[in-house]
Amino acid sequence: MSWSKQKGGRSRRGYHHGNLREALIEAALDLIGKTGPAGFTFAEAARAAGVSPAAPYRHFRDRDALMADIAQRGFERFGANLKDAWNDGKPNPSSAFKNVGRAYLAFARSEPAYYAAMFEARLPPGMNRELDHASEQAFAVIRQASETLAGKLPKKNRPPAMMMALHIWALSHGIASLFARGDAGRRSVPMPPEDLLEAGVLVYLSGLGLGD
Amino acid sequence: MSWSKQKGGRSRRGYHHGNLREALIEAALDLIGKTGPAGFTFAEAARAAGVSPAAPYRHFRDRDALMADIAQRGFERFGANLKDAWNDGKPNPSSAFKNVGRAYLAFARSEPAYYAAMFEARLPPGMNRELDHASEQAFAVIRQASETLAGKLPKKNRPPAMMMALHIWALSHGIASLFARGDAGRRSVPMPPEDLLEAGVLVYLSGLGLGD
């Protein structure tokens, strides 16, 4: 980003950019953040990086490849954030679980461009093994947390952890994409999305018999 | 749709199309259903309707105006479906509530193009009063249902109906957009989205003390 902005950057950086791949990703994130996944073009990213329109082809097969790369990075960071928030279930599973929810929303809010690339880009499915893997890893954190929490219940009343995880994921995603889009979605709501999610999770858990 | 397909449709329909506005909407829905909200252009819709590229301007100011019109219609149908499903809370609020959830998913599944126009089109906010109104009307059904259901609880334990409605909406939307997109989203899940939603709603309601 910062490179491309300076006038005559060329003289500074010489013929080779030095870090074009990263610069293109930065530029793309910028554009996606502003206008959504459909709102960035290969050419524009090249321009923003201060480079000829042919240059990106040295680093990405095409626009979708760049998008998939971004989505993959997004899922990796997302997964890492969730994992940190879970923190192995410390200090106790219930509050660690809430932290995961908070981390989910925090990511959607602070990284709307990544979030959009991850969930709204309509990438052709199965185009990238690493992308799929990164996405599964992120989900695995929620699943693991659900498993731990469900384990507190006697076997007889224990809900399937997979189902719990899907519910929590869906609720989080729903709140994130309806109410917490960092890029000014259309709907506003009488309470902060974080509180809304926390309250929802509390009700849900108590419905499972996991009230505090 | 059907008109535009027939070879030499012109001779049949003459100089005037007769129903171009509708034909354009049909065409746009078709394209959106196939490639998402970003995947339709004014020109392509005109072509699909068998009409010159200048013709659409007689009916819509621009692409966004067409998109907004579709989103508005979508919300109107959506709201009507939800209202039918609620059916004034008959035969009893709990099962009517579940019907609303089913109707929500059914719409997202059977009308992915409308759903995408409604929730993924990134229309400039406040561009259309009627659109906003239609969207509020749809939400009002969920809110009303929540109100009725919450009314069964003693005042002391009664949750805010607005919050309930937001939770249910978010859960439904999350499940719809993650797992039930009619247009083959990337994720598949070990149980039907309808069951997943119903189970989630049941747990949630029971968490509020509204178990059957």
Place this chain on the structure above:
DNA sequence: TGTACATCAGTGAACGCGCGTTCACTGATGTAC
């Protein structure tokens, strides 16, 4: 340490394409009398 060479990562010009939009126009339709 210097030189020759291979490779890498850019350039810039060019292309075909489809889109959005405008314009003067014209065929079809409806209405007043």
Place this chain on the structure above:
DNA sequence: TGTACATCAGTGAACGCGCGTTCACTGATGTAC
């Protein structure tokens, strides 16, 4: 019932634009000896 006229809803040609993509090229960098 017929005619004159206004209005409506299309045409089609044209424009400028930005995009994606290819191509032969060349400056910069790294490495073998």
